[in-house]
Amino acid sequence: MLLTIDMGNSNIEIGLLDGSEVVLSERVATDLGKTASEYAVLIHSIFEIRNVNIDEIEGGIISSVVPPLTYELRDAVKKVTGKTPLIVEPGIKTGMKIRIDDPRTLGADLLVGAVAAEKLFGAPAIIIDMGTATTVTVVDKNGNFVGGVVMPGVALSLNALSSGTSKLPKINLTAPKKVVCTTTEDCMSAGMVYGQASMLDGLIDKMEKELGYRCNRIATGGLARLIVPYCEREITLDNNLMLEGLKIIYDRNRAS
Numbered sequence: 001m002l003l004t005i006d007m008g009n010s011n012i013e014i015g016l017l018d019g020s021e022v023v024l025s026e027r028v029a030t031d032l033g034k035t036a037s038e039y040a041v042l043i044h045s046i047f048e049i050r051n052v053n054i055d056e057i058e059g060g061i062i063s064s065v066v067p068p069l070t071y072e073l074r075d076a077v078k079k080v081t082g083k084t085p086l087i088v089e090p091g092i093k094t095g096m097k098i099r100i101d102d103p104r105t106l107g108a109d110l111l112v113g114a115v116a117a118e119k120l121f122g123a124p125a126i127i128i129d130m131g132t133a134t135t136v137t138v139v140d141k142n143g144n145f146v147g148g149v150v151m152p153g154v155a156l157s158l159n160a161l162s163s164g165t166s167k168l169p170k171i172n173l174t175a176p177k178k179v180v181c182t183t184t185e186d187c188m189s190a191g192m193v194y195g196q197a198s199m200l201d202g203l204i205d206k207m208e209k210e211l212g213y214r215c216n217r218i219a220t221g222g223l224a225r226l227i228v229p230y231c232e233r234e235i236t237l238d239n240n241l242m243l244e245g246l247k248i249i250y251d252r253n254r255a256s
Contacts (some may be wrong), residue, residue, distance in 0.1 A: 001018050001052075001056050001057050001058065002016070002017045002057070002058060002060065002061070002246075002247055002250055003015070003016055003058055003059070003060035003061075003077060003081060003085065004016070004017060004061055004160045004243045004246040004247060004250075005060065005061070005062045005064075005073060005077070005246075006064075006068070006109065006112070006224060006242040006243065006246065007029060007030060007062065007063065007064040007066050007069060007073060008065055008066070008109065008131050008132060009030060009051075009065060009131070009132040009133075010029070010030055010131065010132045011027045011028065011029060011030055011131070011156075012028050012029070012030050012044060012073075012244060013025065013026070013027050013243065014025065014026045014027075015243035015246075016052065016057070017239070017243060017244075019032075020244075020247070021121065021185065022240045022243055022244070023111070023213065024039060024046075024050055025239075025240065025243065026053065027222075028042060028046075028051075030066060030069070032066070032068060032069060032071070032100045034069075034094070035072060035155065036072045036073070036075035036076045036079065036240070037079065038075040038076075039073055039076035040075075040077075040079040040080050042076075043076060043080050044080050046160060047080070052160070052167075052240075054080065054081060054215070057081050057138070057154065058080060058083075058225070059085065059250065059254070060077045060082055060083060060084075060085030060086070060087050061085050061087070061088065061107040061246045061247075061249060061250040062074060062077070062086070062087050062088065062246075063087075063088040063109055063112045063242065063245075063246055064087070064088075064108060065107050065108060065109050066175045069143065070087060074087060079126060081110070081175040086249075086250060086253060088104075088108040088112060089108065090104055090245070091254060092123050092249065093198045093252050093253050094104065094111060094115050094249050094252065095115065095142070095247075095248075095252050096111070096114060096115050096118065096139075096143065096144070096145055096251075097144045097145070098111070098144070098145045099140075099144045099145060099146045099147075100147050102144070103194075105189050106145070106239040107135075108130075109129065109135075109136060109242065110129070110137050110145075110148070110175060110247035111126075111130055111145065112242055112246055112249065113127045113137065113164045113169075113220065113242060113245055114127055114137055114139050114245075115145060115240055115248055115249055116158070116238075116241045116244045116245030116248060117139060117216070117218045117236045117241065117245075118139045118143055119195045119245075119248050120238070120241075120244060121236065122216055122219055123140065123141055123143045123216075124138070124139060124140050124141040124211065124213060124214075124215040124216065125138070125144070125215050125216045125217070125218060126204055126207055126208075126215045126216070126217045126218070127139070127148075127218050127219075127220075127234065127241075127246045128140055128200060128217070128218070128219040128220070128221070128224065128228075129219075129220050129221045129242075130153060130154060130219065130221035130222065130224040130227060131153055131221045131222060131226075132153045132155070132156060133150055133152060133153050133156070134150075134151050134152070134153045134154065134196070134202050134221075135148060135150050135151075136147070136148050136149050136200070136204075136207070137149075137171050138207060138211070138215070139215075140211065141211075141213060142176070146248065149203065150211070151199075153223070154173065154192055154196055154223045154226075155173075155223065156172060158171070158192055161188065162188075164211045167184075168184065168188060169184065169185065169188075171188055172192075173189055173190055173192055173193070173226065175189065175193045175194075175226065176189050176190045176193070178190070178203050179194050184253060190235060191232065192227065193230055194230055194233050196227045196229035197227050197228070199234075200227070200228075200231050200233070200235070201218075201231050201232050202215060204233045204235075205233075215233065216236070217233060217234065217235050217236065218235070218237075219235050219237050219238070219239055220237070220238050220239060220240075220241035224237060224239075225237060225239070
C-alpha cells in the first residue's frame with residue numbers, strides 16, 4: 001500500500017491506496033503548532049482505528065502548500081512507517097511540462113491535480129479545486145500545465161462576509177431551493193452556492209474560448225460536492241483526485 005498525504009492550509013488529507021484503489025481517506029486539521037511527533041501520534045491513531053497493518057505500507061508521498069510543516073510531516077511519516085516519503089517539490093518527476101513564467105512558484109497541489117486529471121480524464125482539462133482557496137487551472141491539448149486563476153474559497157468568502165459586516169450572521173452553508181430568497185440566511189447561502197456555481201460556469205466559458213477548444217472539466221476539494229451540482233456546465237466530481245495524482249507521481253519516480 002502507498003501512503004499519500006495532501007496538506008492544505010486548512011486540512012490534511014491522509015490516504016492509503018492499494019494499487020489504484022483508495023482504501024482509506026481521512027481529513028485532519030492543519031495545525032502549525034504540531035510537531036513531527038504529534039503528527040506521528042495522529043497518523044498512528046488513524047491507522048489503529050482503521051485497522052491498518054503498517055507493515056503493508058511500502059512507501060509514501062507528500063504534497064504540501066504549508067512549507068513550515070512539510071518536513072515535520074515527512075519526519076512524522078518516517079516515525080510511523082520507517083520509510084522516508086517523497087515530497088512533491090522542484091526536481092521530482094511528474095511527466096508534465098509546466099508552461100508558466102516561473103515553474104518554481106507553482107503550488108504542489110495544483111501540479112498534483114493537473115497530473116491526475118491529464119492521466120485519468122485526458123487533456124485538455126480544466127481542474128477545479130475548492131479548498132481554502134478555489135483554484136481553476138488548465139492543462140492544454142498538448143498535456144502542458146499552462147496556468148489558471150486563484151480566488152478566495154467558499155468558506156473564506158463566507159467568513160469574510162459575516163465578520164466584515166455588522167448585521168450579517170454566521171451561517172451553516174446549504175443550498176436554498178431558489179435563487180431569489182426572502183431571509184438573510186437564505187440570501188447569503190444563495191449568494192455563495194449559486195454565485196460560486198455561476199462563477200465556475202463563467203470561468204469555464206472564458207477559458208475554453210481563450211483556448212479555442214472544449215476541455216474535460218474535473219472538480220475536487222471539500223466544498224465541490226455542494227457547489228458543482230448547481231453548475232450548468234458538465235463537470236465531473238472526483239473527491240480522490242489529489243490522492244490519485246500523488247500515486248501517479250510516486251509510480252513515475254519509482255520507475256525512473
